Amino acid sequence: MGRAFVYVILGGGVAAGYAVLEFARRGGYSRGELCIISEEAVAPYERPALSKGYLLPEGAARLPGFHTCVGANDELLTTKWYKEQGIELVLGTKVISADVRRKTLLTGTGETISYKTLIIATGARALKLQEFGIQGSDASNICYLRNIDDADKLVSAMKSCPGGNAVVIGGGYIGMECAAALVTNKIRVTMVFPEKHCMGRLFTPKIAEFYENYYTSKGVTFVKGTVLTSFEKDTTGKVTAVILKDGRHLPADMVVVGIGIRANTSLFEGQLMMENGGIKVNGQLQTSDSSVYAVGDVAAFPIKLFDGDIRRLEHVDSARRTARHAVASILEPSKNKDIDYLPFFYSRVFTLSWQFYGDNVGEVVHFGDFTSSSPRFGAYWVNKGRIAGAFLEGGSREEYEAISIAVRRKAMVTNMGELEKQGLALAIQESQKEVPDSGLAIVGKPTYTWHATAGVVAAVSIAAIGYWYGRKRRRW
Numbered sequence: 001m002g003r004a005f006v007y008v009i010l011g012g013g014v015a016a017g018y019a020v021l022e023f024a025r026r027g028g029y030s031r032g033e034l035c036i037i038s039e040e041a042v043a044p045y046e047r048p049a050l051s052k053g054y055l056l057p058e059g060a061a062r063l064p065g066f067h068t069c070v071g072a073n074d075e076l077l078t079t080k081w082y083k084e085q086g087i088e089l090v091l092g093t094k095v096i097s098a099d100v101r102r103k104t105l106l107t108g109t110g111e112t113i114s115y116k117t118l119i120i121a122t123g124a125r126a127l128k129l130q131e132f133g134i135q136g137s138d139a140s141n142i143c144y145l146r147n148i149d150d151a152d153k154l155v156s157a158m159k160s161c162p163g164g165n166a167v168v169i170g171g172g173y174i175g176m177e178c179a180a181a182l183v184t185n186k187i188r189v190t191m192v193f194p195e196k197h198c199m200g201r202l203f204t205p206k207i208a209e210f211y212e213n214y215y216t217s218k219g220v221t222f223v224k225g226t227v228l229t230s231f232e233k234d235t236t237g238k239v240t241a242v243i244l245k246d247g248r249h250l251p252a253d254m255v256v257v258g259i260g261i262r263a264n265t266s267l268f269e270g271q272l273m274m275e276n277g278g279i280k281v282n283g284q285l286q287t288s289d290s291s292v293y294a295v296g297d298v299a300a301f302p303i304k305l306f307d308g309d310i311r312r313l314e315h316v317d318s319a320r321r322t323a324r325h326a327v328a329s330i331l332e333p334s335k336n337k338d339i340d341y342l343p344f345f346y347s348r349v350f351t352l353s354w355q356f357y358g359d360n361v362g363e364v365v366h367f368g369d370f371t372s373s374s375p376r377f378g379a380y381w382v383n384k385g386r387i388a389g390a391f392l393e394g395g396s397r398e399e400y401e402a403i404s405i406a407v408r409r410k411a412m413v414t415n416m417g418e419l420e421k422q423g424l425a426l427a428i429q430e431s432q433k434e435v436p437d438s439g440l441a442i443v444g445k446p447t448y449t450w451h452a453t454a455g456v457v458a459a460v461s462i463a464a465i466g467y468w469y470g471r472k473r474r475r476w
Contacts (some may be wrong), residue, residue, distance in 0.1 A: 002104075002112035005088070007330070010095060010105065011121035011264075014047050014316055015077050017077055019119055023235040024085050031086025037113065040147060040358025041092045043079050045073035048316050050151040051174060052348065055158070055181035063148070072320060074474035099382060100289050101272040110135035116424065117291050117330055120279060121323065122264035124152075124297040124314065125409070129228075135230045139239045142255045145174055152176070158185045160257040163192070164253035167242045169228060171198040174258030176211070180349035182256070183218050185251045190221040192228060192242070202345070202360055204379060206364020207391065210370050218350065223248070226298065231255075263298045276300045278312035283338025284458075285326035293330065295322040304340045305408065306359060317344045322406055338425030340407050355400045358389035358407035365416055368393075377404070380419060380426075386410040389429065399424060402431035 007029060009016045016036050023029055036044070046066045053061030064078050075081070082089050094108040105113045126146040129137035143154040158166075166182045168175050171193030180327045182189045191198070197208035212222055223244065232249065235361065242250045263278045273280040278300035285293045285301060296319035300312040321341055328336040346355045352375070360426035362383030381389035386411060390403035406427040413419050414416040419426060 002114065004114045005033075005036070006030075006033040006116045007112070007119070008105065008113060008115035008117075009034075009036045009112055009119045009121055010042050010098075010267075011120060011123055011296075011298075012040050012042075012089075012091065013093065013123045013296065013319065014071070015319040016021060016119075017044030017323075018320045019121065019218070019295065019323040019327050020044075020087055021069050021075060021077060021080070021083075022324045023331075024087070026327065026331050028327070029086075029330040032088065032276075033087035034086075035090055035095055037090045037095060037107075037112075039092070039094050042067075042121035042148060043077060043082060043089055043091070044068045045148070045398050046316070048146075048268060049051065050145055050148070051177040053182065054151050055155065055178070057186070059425075062364070068319075071439045095267060098271070099265040100268065103291060110261075114292075118293070119323075119326055119330075120268065120287070120292065120294040120298055121296050121319075122267070122298050123319075124263045125263040126257075127260045127262055134228065134230065136239075137232065137257075137464045138225060139233060139237055139255075141238045141253065142257060142416075144257050145178060146261070150231065157184065157226055158187060161253035163186070165251045167228075167250050167252040168193060168256045168258065169242075170258035170259065171195060171200065171222075171224070171390065172258055172262070173199070175256070176215075177349055178256045178258060179215065179220055180218075182348075183215075183220060185376070188219060188221075188253075190223060192221045192223045192226065192244065192250070194225060194227050196224060202391075204364050204366070206366055206370070207377075207379060210375065210377070210393075212373075214350070214352065223250070225355055225369060227302075229369075254335070260273075261297070262276075263312065265298060268292075276301075280310065284333065284336065285322055285339065286329065293326040294320065295326045299343075301339060304338070305410075307344060311343070313343055315343075315345050317346075342404060343389040344404070352393065354391065354393040355403070356389065356391045357385075357404045358387070360389045360391075362388050362422060363416065365420050371472060378424060380406075381414065382413050382419070385414070387426075390436060392424070395424075399428070402427040405431040 009019055009159055049061045049066040062294045065075050070076050095105045096108050103115050126144045132416050141157050143157055144150050166187045166189050168179045168191045172470050179189045179191055197205055226246045228242050229245050230243045231239045234240050238256055239252050244253050278298050279294040281287050281299050281301045283302055287294055297314050299322055300310050302308045303311050325339045344357050363379045364379055366375030366379045376394040378392040380387050387406050392403050392405050411413050411430045
């Protein structure tokens with residue numbers, strides 16, 4: 001018993017929602033030819049809402065308000081929309097095996113679903129403490145955050161301990177955003193992570209110092225350079241304290257864990273080429289099998305800006321853009337060029353907001369005022385005499401666009417001291433050029449009064465976590 005489709009999207013996250021909207025707009029299917037298979041019980045939604053609006057104590061975001069594709073100021077794709085478009089939603093369904101050669105998927109209920117073209121949008125899963133040998137990490141007040149069920153559990157835990165203590169394990173993207181949400185819910189927060197500073201994969205020590213100081217002013221305590229080893233529990237099995245490697249005991253009414261993610265590739269290992277922990281694709285998002293495409297967190301694709309280097313990017317913007325590009329590649333392969341993606345990350349916490357573009361390689365030059373009550377600062381990463389990456393906190397829309405242009409054009413830098421003086425003015429000048437040139441030389445005095453805004457982005461290094469917990473990182 002089974003069903004057959006022309007197009008199957010495996011996975012029901014952000015990428016799936018943007019892919020089906022692209023299909024609908026291009027008119028590339030007939031009713032009943034396209035389906036989404038998802039383990040979740042709801043239609044695709046904007047996952048970033050889970051660590052932001054969903055956790056607010058008042059006026060919290062709830063479905064259907066943040067189904068895709070409202071995150072890009074586009075249509076709200078409710079279940080009614082899917083029905084009207086003739087797109088089948090196969091929800092609450094787990095695929096337990098895939099046969100790429102035969103073009104079939106086997107579900108947990110024993111149904112076989114066949115396809116002509118498959119888009120893998122399986123995303124990633126949160127790493128669990130059990131994977132690092134931490135005993136007792138299945139307690140009911142230990143929370144992760146990856147899907148709606150996780151978010152509901154986190155909300156319930158917060159409501160059960162007003163004014164209580166929360167320990168956040170991990171100093172990356174999820175840890176920082178969840179810590180901010182906990183503070184907003186009037187819960188005392190202690191963050192624990194093994195690195196020297198938060199957001200270790202992106203932030204410089206100077207940038208991290210600003211955010212750590214800001215969080216400290218909100219009542220957050222940082223415990224760095226150590227990890228948890230075990231828990232204390234009460235008679236009901238709930239965690240009451242977190243025990244650290246350095247011997248400290250931290251009181252805890254709830255624990256939030258954000259120690260990284262792992263791409264969901266297991267169904268296709270041994271069938272498709274893998275790289276950098278994901279499924280390797282070409283510039284059309286096509287895998288080593290011509291009938292299969294991969295998008296979002298699971299896709300390792302070439303970045304033109306980085307001379308074709310293969311990267312797997314864990315951020316919503318990449319999920320949206322790779323999904324759209326894959327559909328264009330499927331429907332109009334002769335017209336669609338290879339993807340030319342500028343890596344982009346952002347975060348919004350408290351009253352802060354930052355954006356980062358490019359790659360954080362090379363020598364760092366900071367600029368702006370890190371001490372103001374209305375922070376406006378940023379940084380450039382300069383590699384081989386050109387801007388490779390740029391970070392901005394507190395910028396306007398035009399200023400964020402300016403730094404993105406400077407990175408994409410690989411603006412030339414001849415004097416690091418002048419770059420520090422000019423700061424954002426460099427990006428503004430570059431963005432105002434009518435025709436991109438081979439680079440920008442830094443000369444003269446600053447002509448633009450610096451101002452900026454930013455967010456926060458970075459995941460905990462899985463390799464570092466594995467080391468600190470005494471285990472080697474496993475192969476993906």
